[in-house]
Amino acid sequence: MTTSSDWAVEAHGLVKVFGExxxxxxxxxxxxxGTVYGVLGxxxxxxxxxxxxLATLLRPDAGSATIFGHDVVKEAQVVRQLxxxxxxxxxxxxxxxxxxxxxxxSRLLGxxxxxxxxxxxxxxxxxxxxxxxxxxxAKFSGGMRRxxxxxxxxxxxxxxxxxxxxxxxxxxxTRSQMWDTIRRLVTEGSTVLLxxxxxxxxxxxxxRIAVIDTGRVVAEGTSEELKSSVGxxxxxxxxxxxxxxxxxxxxxxxxxxxxxxxxxxAGRITAPMTDPDRITDxxxxxxxxxxxxxxxxxxxxxxxxxxLTLTGHGVDAxxxxxxxxAAAHTSPKESVNA
Amino acid sequence: xxxxxxxxxxxxxxxxxxxPLKNHVSVSQTIRHSFTMAxxxxxxxRRTPEQLIDVTIQPIIFTLMFTYLFGGAIAGSVADYLxxxxxxxxxxxxxxxxxxxxxxxREDMDKGVFDRFKSLPIARIAPLAGALLxxxxxxxxxxxxxLTMGFxxxxxxxxxxxxxxxxxxxVIVCAWALSWIFAFFGVVARSASSVQGxxxxxxxxxxxxxxxxxxxxxxxxxxxWFAEGNPVSHLVSGxxxxxxxxxxxxxxxxxxxxxxxxxxxxAPLTVRAYMRKA
Numbered sequence: 001m002t003t004s005s006d007w008a009v010e011a012h013g014l015v016k017v018f019g020e021x022x023x024x025x026x027x028x029x030x031x032x033x034g035t036v037y038g039v040l041g042x043x044x045x046x047x048x049x050x051x052x053x054l055a056t057l058l059r060p061d062a063g064s065a066t067i068f069g070h071d072v073v074k075e076a077q078v079v080r081q082l083x084x085x086x087x088x089x090x091x092x093x094x095x096x097x098x099x100x101x102x103x104x105x106s107r108l109l110g111x112x113x114x115x116x117x118x119x120x121x122x123x124x125x126x127x128x129x130x131x132x133x134x135x136x137x138a139k140f141s142g143g144m145r146r147x148x149x150x151x152x153x154x155x156x157x158x159x160x161x162x163x164x165x166x167x168x169x170x171x172x173x174t175r176s177q178m179w180d181t182i183r184r185l186v187t188e189g190s191t192v193l194l195x196x197x198x199x200x201x202x203x204x205x206x207x208r209i210a211v212i213d214t215g216r217v218v219a220e221g222t223s224e225e226l227k228s229s230v231g232x233x234x235x236x237x238x239x240x241x242x243x244x245x246x247x248x249x250x251x252x253x254x255x256x257x258x259x260x261x262x263x264x265x266a267g268r269i270t271a272p273m274t275d276p277d278r279i280t281d282x283x284x285x286x287x288x289x290x291x292x293x294x295x296x297x298x299x300x301x302x303x304x305x306x307x308l309t310l311t312g313h314g315v316d317a318x319x320x321x322x323x324x325x326a327a328a329h330t331s332p333k334e335s336v337n338a
Numbered sequence: 339x340x341x342x343x344x345x346x347x348x349x350x351x352x353x354x355x356x357x358p359l360k361n362h363v364s365v366s367q368t369i370r371h372s373f374t375m376a377x378x379x380x381x382x383x384r385r386t387p388e389q390l391i392d393v394t395i396q397p398i399i400f401t402l403m404f405t406y407l408f409g410g411a412i413a414g415s416v417a418d419y420l421x422x423x424x425x426x427x428x429x430x431x432x433x434x435x436x437x438x439x440x441x442x443x444r445e446d447m448d449k450g451v452f453d454r455f456k457s458l459p460i461a462r463i464a465p466l467a468g469a470l471l472x473x474x475x476x477x478x479x480x481x482x483x484x485l486t487m488g489f490x491x492x493x494x495x496x497x498x499x500x501x502x503x504x505x506x507x508x509v510i511v512c513a514w515a516l517s518w519i520f521a522f523f524g525v526v527a528r529s530a531s532s533v534q535g536x537x538x539x540x541x542x543x544x545x546x547x548x549x550x551x552x553x554x555x556x557x558x559x560x561x562x563w564f565a566e567g568n569p570v571s572h573l574v575s576g577x578x579x580x581x582x583x584x585x586x587x588x589x590x591x592x593x594x595x596x597x598x599x600x601x602x603x604x605a606p607l608t609v610r611a612y613m614r615k616a
Binding site: 056057068070074075076077078080081082083085089090092094095096100104107108109110136152159 | 351357359360361362363371377378381382385449450451452453454456457458459460464
C-alpha cells in the first residue's frame with residue numbers, strides 16, 4: 001500500500017501552453033520519496049517548464065500535480081514549505097554578497113536573526129564558500145554561483161529539491177563536485193528531482209529517468225530499463241586470422257541463431273547478444289574449430305543511443321510529416337515501466 | 339534532521355524551522371517578510387551607492403542651479419527666491435526619486451532571484467511592499483539634503499525646525515503615494531527602460547507644470563488652470579506654508595487627499611497586476 005507521502009511528486013497530464021507553443025503537453029511523473037529522479041531531454045523539451053509548474057512558479061493550464069500529497073495549485077503555500085528550487089539561471093541576488101543572500105533567504109524562511117547567521121556560516125562552510133563570503137557575487141565563478149544557489153535551496157532542509165540543469169556550463173571538476181553534493185543530499189534523506197541534458201549525468205545520479213521531448217514523456221524507467229528497451233547488448237570479437245571470418249559467421253548463425261556483421265577492418269565481428277547463456281557454447285565451438293580470438297568484449301547500448309532512438313533526433317531521424325499540435329494525443333508513448 | 343525512507347515509517351513533514359504546514363501567510367509574517375525585503379533593498383543601496391545619485395548629487399546641483407539661475411529674474415534676489423524655490427525643488431527631487439521604485443522593481447522581477455522569492459513560502463506581496471518601504475529611505479535622504487542645501491544658501495524658514503520636519507514628512511508621504519504609480523508601470527511594463535520612459539512622461543508635466551519654480555500668475559489661462567489644479571502645486575504650497583510660516587493650510591489637506599486618491603487607485607491595480615505575475 002502506498003500512502004500519499006511515499007510519493008514526493010505525482011503529476012498527471014500537466015500542460016503548459018505559451019501562445020502557440022505547447023511547451024509541456026501532458027506530462028506524467030511519479031517520484032518516490034528518497035530517490036533521485038532524472039528528467040532528461042534536449043533544450044526546449046519542456047524540462048524547465050515542468051519543474052516550474054511543480055515548484056509553483058507557473059500555473060499548469062491543465063492536469064494536476066501533488067508534492068507529498070499536496071496540490072501545487074490549491075496548496076501552493078504548503079508545497080513551497082516542502083521544496084527547495086535551484087533554477088537554471090542562478091536565483092541569487094547578484095548585487096549582494098553570499099552571506100547577505102543566505103541571511104535574507106533564511107530570514108524569509110522564518111529563521112531568527114541568530115539562527116539565520118548560524119545557518120549561513122554552516123552552509124558557506126559546507127559549500128566551500130567561506131573565503132568568498134563577503135565578496136559581491138559579480139566576482140563569483142559559475143561554479144561558485146551554482147554552489148551558492150544550491151546552498152540557498154537547502155536552508156530549510158526541504159524534503160524535496162528541484163535542480164534545474166545543476167551542472168550546465170560547469171567544468172568537469174566542478175561538475176563532479178556537484179554530483180557528490182547531490183549524492184550526499186540523498187543519503188541524508190532528501191528527494192531530488194533534477195533535469196539534465198547530459199545522459200551521463202542522468203545515468204550517474206538518477207534512480208529513475210524520464211526522457212522528455214517536445215513536452216511529452218517518451219520513455220520512463222531505470223537507466224538499465226531504458227537501455228535494454230532500445231536494444232540488446234552486442235558481442236564484439238576480433239579474430240586472430242582474417243581467414244576465419246567466414247567460418248566464424250557460420251558458427252554464430254548456427255549457435256546463436258543471429259547474423260553477425262563484419263566491420264570494414266578485417267577480422268572484427270559484431271553480433272547482437274540476445275541470450276548471454278549461449279555465448280559459452282559459441283566459444284566452445286570456436287575452440288573446437290581452431291578459431292582464435294585476440295579480443296572479446298560486450299558492448300551495452302549507451303544512454304546516448306537510447307536518447308537518440310527515443311527522441312528520433314538521432315541516427316534514424318524519422319521524417320514524419322509535422323502535423324503540429326493538432327495531433328497532440330497520437331504520440332507513441334513507449335512505456336518501459338516494469 | 340528528518341530521515342525520509344519510503345519503506346519505513348511515514349515521515350512527518352514539517353515546514354521550515356520545524357513549523358507545521360500551513361497554506362496561508364499570517365499578517366504578522368507578511369509584515370516580517372516585507373521588512374526583510376526592505377532590508378534587502380537597503381543592502382543593495384549600500385552595495386551600489388551610485389544608485390543614490392538621483393537623491394544625493396541631484397538635490398545639491400539642482401538647488402544651486404535653479405536658485406542662482408532663476409533667483410534674480412523671478413523673485414528679484416536669491417534671498418527672496420529661497421522660500422519659494424526650496425520647497426519646489428524639494429517636491430520635484432523627491433518625486434523624481436520615486437520613479438526609481440518602478441524601474442528597480444522591473445529589473446528585480448526580471449532577475450533569477452525573483453524566481454526564488456516566488457518559490458519561497460513567503461507572502462506574495464512582500465517583494466513589492468519591501469521595495470516601496472525601502473525607497474522611503476531614499477526620499478528621506480533627498481529631503482534632508484535639499485533642506486540642508488537651502489539652509490546653507492541662506493534660507494531661514496519662518497516655521498522653525500518642527501514645521502520644516504513636518505514639511506519634509508509630508509513630501510515623503512506624498513512621494514511614497516506617487517511611487518505606487520511608477521510601481522504599477524514597473525509591474526506591467528516589459529523592460530526597465532520603458533518603465534523609465536513612461537514614468538518621466540507622467541512626471542515632467544506633473545512637476546514642471548506647477549508652481550514649483552515659478553508663480554502661476556504669468557501663465558496663459560489654460561496652463562494656469564492646469565498648474566493650479568495640479569496636486570503637485572498643492573503639495574508645494576502646503577510645504578511652503580508649513581516651512582515658511584508654520585501654517586497648516588487647505589493645500590496640505592488637498593495634497594494629502596491627492597496622495598490618498600493615488601494610493602486608492604494604484605495600490606489595488608499594482609497589487610492585482612503584481613499578484614498575477616508573482
